[in-house]
Amino acid sequence: METRPAPLDNMSTSEEDDVEQFRVTSPREIGIILKQLLDGSVLLNLNAANGMVLTSAIWTMDSARGTIGFNADPLDLAVKALVESHAVTVVGYVDNVKLQFDVCGLGLVNGNRASVLSCAYPREMYRFQRRNAFRIRPLMRTSPVARLRHPDMPEMEFALRIIDVSMGGAGIFLPNDVPLMNAGTLISDVRLEFDADTQLEVSMRLKHVTPIKAETGGVRLGFEFVRIGGDAVRTLQRFIDLTQKRAKMMALN
Secondary structure (H helix, E strand, O other): OOOOOOOOOOOOHHHHHHHHOOEEOOHHHHHHHHHHHHHOOOOEEEEOOOOOEEEEOEEEEEOOOOEEEEEEOOOOHHHHHHHHOOOEEEEEEEOOEEEEEEEOOOEEEEOOOOEEEEEEOOOOEEEEEOOOOOOEOOOHHHOOEEEEEEOOEEEEEEEEEEEEEOOOEEEEEEEOOOOOOOOOOEEEEEEEEEEOOEEEEEEEEEEEEEEOOHHHOEEEEEEEEEOOOHHHHHHHHHHHHHHHHHHHHHHHO
């Protein structure tokens, strides 16, 4: 299960000063950000206090009443946990910015078209610039793939395209015809095949899901490596270094 985002209270004075610059409290600005999330159908991770996580998106927004509704499946166990939780932390990504805010009093509303988790606008938000972890895009002529078993379909192995990779994790392309995975999912025995000479097995945890351009027909799954071994670290480092050198040589030609 994914670790719930770190709370922003119980900080030292210096830490509070550092975080303060990222705080958004203007109701108008908060409304604009929520509208951006709604219009972009941005996938969000709703984190309950007990560790349950639901990946959803803002389905409805009522600016007059100051309420929003997240798309929800009433049969999902995470929905029940979110309704019973005293506070829920919402995390999402827009371009290179991480958005985080808390909501309270989530209630499940069943409508004719869909069910939603409804709540009031958050009173404040935080916008964090994502860390610029060095990532490389494997040269496409190598057709790098991640071979894994979907947690909901363990009997089937999927070969999913690797979009990018760093020493800390990898971005994997999930097409629309493959069921979505929930944030926090841990997948073991994943075989990363970058080329004929670079293959390694790792365990990965899904951190976030990011939409890609509509025409691509899928999403980017952002995974972090879990307890990656020394041999795998060295293999990955060599691959990253070699790919970076090749990219520079191609740029010069």
